[in-house]
Amino acid sequence: MLPSSTAHCRLAPPFPSRLLPSASEPLRRRPLILLRRSSSYPDRRRLLVRAIDAAQPYDLEASLALRHLRSNSLKIAVIGFGNFAQFLAKTFVAHGHDVLAHSMQSDRSSAAAYLGVQYFPDPNDLFEQHPDVVLLSTSILSTPQVLSVLPLHRLRRSTLFVDVLSVKEFPKHLMLKYLPREFDILCTHPMFGPESGKDSWVGLNFMYDKVRLWEEDERIERCEKFLNIFSAEGCRMVEMSCADHDKYAAGSQFITHTVGRVLEKFGLEESPIGTKGYEKLIDLVENTKGDSFELYYGLFLYNKNAMEQLERLDLAFESVKKALFGRLHEIYREQLLEDAGDGIRRTMHRAEQNRRREVAQKLLHNGGQTPPNQSSETKAW
């Protein structure tokens, strides 16, 4: 009787995850082939074949594939298994990596089981698994507290720490402060989320900064393997310093979130004659309202460039309003003059002409005095 095999073979990158079986897809049972006792061979025992095409230990092709898969897979421990971490984990699992997770406040075990992720309520147990990579996906505000209580002593000295926080200088300094100097540090920011990246990651920006990477082949390769998850999915890989990231992100991402939140408060409604531009505004609100206020507040509080951008936005809004109201004021003034009597109009007209003459004189003489023998009429006009 052939042994049955339930080994679930996952394909290794560079296949995009949508081509791979979904993590939540139940393992398919192999067909049972039952050979009935034939009347012509009454003495034979019933033969039951439980599996066909099962990988055999002596099957070279299968063992090579398995070795290749193992050599490429990373053990990734995720800290903070919230919305965004679950979204990322789906793709990590699809790429054949072993994903483990822990959350400090909530029990995320059922979400983990659904995604094919091993869940550890206790971070000690998680770190005893000696992951290759520890991925921080905690809220920006909670990260200092989380980092300060993690049982780092249980990890291997060569562990790679990665963060995906939406600000970069802040976690970089925190990791440099809390992590032993033997650890590698990779700061990243996938510039997309569960909403904008739900169909595909193709063409979406992925920022990263190799903050500390020890010059060892294995460590360099491990870091590349991690980055390869995103490049294989079609992300546009952007290597950039954390400081530059924060400068650009304050002017783009923070402003996008701010305008999205302002428009949400404003209350955009579907319009029967909506333009393409209007639809984009509605999309913007949809995109930003899914993110927690805590995340948005983190973008503001922990990016030193955010305040300046908020003030610039305020000034820009004021100047647009001024341009509109200024034009309105001129029209209103002219109308007032027309409505007023002829006498008042003539007096005001003369006063206006005199004022213009004075300005013209100053301009003609570079702000100096006009020569005494010239009348103001001939000088100015």
Ligand code: NAP
């Ligand atoms: P989030 O609200 O920013 O973070 C949620 C996670 O933080 C949860 O796992 C939660 O733990 C943990 N957390 C919150 N307060 C905590 C505390 N006091 N102590 C311990 N853990 C705490 O939402 P998110 O969207 O999942 O984002 C996670 C990270 O990814 C953030 O740093 C964010 O900036 C970044 N990011 C998000 C997106 C996006 O589109 N959402 C895109 C790029 C980067 P529990 O699981 O225990 O509740």
